[in-house]
Amino acid sequence: MIPAAFEYVRAHNLSEAVSLLAHHGDNAKLLAGGHSLLPMMKMRLAQPATLIDIGCVAELRGIRDDIGSIMIGALTTHDELTANAAVLSQAPLLAETASRVGDIQVRNVGTIGGSLAHADPAADYPAAVLALEATVHLRSAGGERAVAARDFFVDLMTTAARPDEILTHLRVPRRPPGQGWCYMKLPHPASGYAMVGLAALVTIEGGKCADARLAITGAGPKAVRLTKVEAALEGKALDDATIASAAQQAADGIDATDELYASATYKNHIAKVYAKRALAKAVERAR
Amino acid sequence: MKTTVTVNGVPQTRDVEPRTLLIHFLRDALGLTGTHIGCDTSNCGACTVLWNRKAVKSCTILAAQADGGEITTIEGLAPDPAHLHPVQQAFWDEHGLQCGFCTPGMIMVSLDLLKRNPSPTDDEIRHGLDGNLCRCTGYQHIVNAIRTAAQRMRVPAVAAGGD
Ligand SMILES: Cc1cc2nc3c(=O)[nH]c(=O)nc-3n(C[C@H](O)[C@H](O)[C@H](O)COP(=O)(O)OP(=O)(O)OC[C@H]3O[C@@H](n4cnc5c(N)ncnc54)[C@H](O)[C@@H]3O)c2cc1C
Ligand code: FES
Ligand code: FES
Numbered sequence: 213m214i215p216a217a218f219e220y221v222r223a224h225n226l227s228e229a230v231s232l233l234a235h236h237g238d239n240a241k242l243l244a245g246g247h248s249l250l251p252m253m254k255m256r257l258a259q260p261a262t263l264i265d266i267g268c269v270a271e272l273r274g275i276r277d278d279i280g281s282i283m284i285g286a287l288t289t290h291d292e293l294t295a296n297a298a299v300l301s302q303a304p305l306l307a308e309t310a311s312r313v314g315d316i317q318v319r320n321v322g323t324i325g326g327s328l329a330h331a332d333p334a335a336d337y338p339a340a341v342l343a344l345e346a347t348v349h350l351r352s353a354g355g356e357r358a359v360a361a362r363d364f365f366v367d368l369m370t371t372a373a374r375p376d377e378i379l380t381h382l383r384v385p386r387r388p389p390g391q392g393w394c395y396m397k398l399p400h401p402a403s404g405y406a407m408v409g410l411a412a413l414v415t416i417e418g419g420k421c422a423d424a425r426l427a428i429t430g431a432g433p434k435a436v437r438l439t440k441v442e443a444a445l446e447g448k449a450l451d452d453a454t455i456a457s458a459a460q461q462a463a464d465g466i467d468a469t470d471e472l473y474a475s476a477t478y479k480n481h482i483a484k485v486y487a488k489r490a491l492a493k494a495v496e497r498a499r
Numbered sequence: 500m501k502t503t504v505t506v507n508g509v510p511q512t513r514d515v516e517p518r519t520l521l522i523h524f525l526r527d528a529l530g531l532t533g534t535h536i537g538c539d540t541s542n543c544g545a546c547t548v549l550w551n552r553k554a555v556k557s558c559t560i561l562a563a564q565a566d567g568g569e570i571t572t573i574e575g576l577a578p579d580p581a582h583l584h585p586v587q588q589a590f591w592d593e594h595g596l597q598c599g600f601c602t603p604g605m606i607m608v609s610l611d612l613l614k615r616n617p618s619p620t621d622d623e624i625r626h627g628l629d630g631n632l633c634r635c636t637g638y639q640h641i642v643n644a645i646r647t648a649a650q651r652m653r654v655p656a657v658a659a660g661g662d
Contacts, residue, residue, distance in 0.1 A: 213539050213540075214518055214520070214523075215518045216518070217516065217517075217518055218517060218518060219517065220500065220517035220561070220563045222563075222566075243561075243564070246559060246560060246561065246564065247541070247559055250520075250559050250560070250561070251540065251541050251559060254539070254540075263517070263561075265563070265564060267564055291553075314629075314630065315544070315629035315630025315631075316554055316608060316611055316612065316627060316629065316630055317544060317547055317554050317555050317556045317608065317630045318541075318556070318630060320550075320553040320554060320555055320611070321550075321553075321555050321556075321559070321560065402542070403542075404629070
């Protein structure tokens with residue numbers, strides 16, 4: 213399978229990438245790792261006239277441990293996220309999520325920026341990024357803006373980013389003391405994408421749940437927070453019975469879709485099972 | 500477009516269409532047919548090569564992306580047939596292949612795996628092979644081969660075969 217013909221241009225820095233994108237307009241696509249875009253182009257599901265390769269743009273690389281938050285460049289590969297010391301200590305949920313994406317070869321090339329921009333409903337990161345309350349930073353010829361994760365994922369393969377915007381980096385708040393985490397995923401047996409992916413963060417203070425954040429990906433058209441489960445946990449001592457009963461609400465509002473490989477009923481069931489398991493693990497790590 | 504990739508240590512320049520995939524650059528433009536096309540849908544890992552020392556699926560990368568970079572293919576591992584790379588030798592000794600179609604990809608991904616983790620457990624080896632399919636062996640002999648290669652590569656004298 214060979215993609216339809218296109219023009220290839222390589223951007224050497226961010227301002228060049230921004231102006232190339234402004235110049236080529238709607239017929240151009242950015243190319244990061246290419247691990248979502250090229251498979252689509254090979255199947256002719258996407259036929260951009262121009263590919264703007266941003267793979268060599270140094271400003272989009274790197275991870276920085278800032279005051280209050282971790283800055284993660286859009287070109288950070290899944291593999292880099294699994295092993296970075298700042299991410300492991302301050303945003304371990306993201307490292308755990310990255311480690312569950314695809315296989316070694318995919319993690320060596322695919323980028324977090326590409327994954328977020330692509331907004332595949334079965335991608336792993338959206339759940340983690342929602343639970344972490346990260347912000348996504350976008351740049352166009354018109355300037356820069358930051359979008360909260362909860363406003364970024366709009367619908368199936370649709371984000372709040374405009375076609376002339378480049379996702380430059382994301383900011384993830386540093387982990388507060390007493391916070392435990394878990395990303396747990398039921399992978400599709402062939403593709404490895406999430407049939408259901410559950411991200412959980414719980415902060416325990418004085419033996420009680422001070423903050424609980426859960427999000428689910430894979431089940432419906434876009435990742436969502438599990439606000440009912442969160443409400444059922446807050447202020448409570450997180451014993452097995454509390455976790456089990458809160459997890460019963462995990463199918464609420466997830467808008468599970470029927471797929472050839474999994475019915476909505478099945479996904480709803482898995483959401484509850486995984487919410488319970490992910491919470492138990494997060495609580496164990498919070499202690 | 501003019502594309503230059505250093506393949507197995509030798510800079511190679513060819514004029515190819517931008518849509519040329521790295522696998523086609525290697526097989527068709529350079530005649531290096533050791534790297535195989537299994538699925539062509541990024542799933543089987545038969546096309547695995549090292550790009551700047553990391554294992555990647557060459558059916559899912561443009562030759563243009565690799566322009567200016569370094570690629571190692573299965574042909575680049577052994578100096579000559581009498582001196583196989585320790586991973587190749589271990590696949591031979593442990594019967595890590597039957598038809599051999601998946602083998603170049605299995606060996607290339609093993610190199611990445613063993614670089615990260617020189618003493619993997621069997622579980623870690625299996626996890627490392629997540630992106631590679633074999634339709635013949637049932638995987639056990641591949642796992643045995645990688646375990647044996649790891650043991651030999653930890654002993655420097657035996658590992659003198661390459662990389
Ligand atoms: C075999 C295989 C298995 C996979 N398994 C999983 C899995 O289990 N879980 C999972 O989550 N994903 C999986 N993926 C997808 C993988 O994670 C991709 O790497 C990722 O989704 C896209 O990142 P990329 O850098 O390759 O982006 P690309 O493919 O280069 O780009 C994807 C889209 O985002 C746009 N884009 C890229 N970068 C930017 C940017 N900085 N700003 C704005 N737009 C941008 C592109 O124009 C394009 O439309 C898998 C992929 C493969 C091939
Ligand atoms: S041919 Fe590239 S993964 Fe199968
Ligand atoms: S040996 Fe035949 S596919 Fe692996």
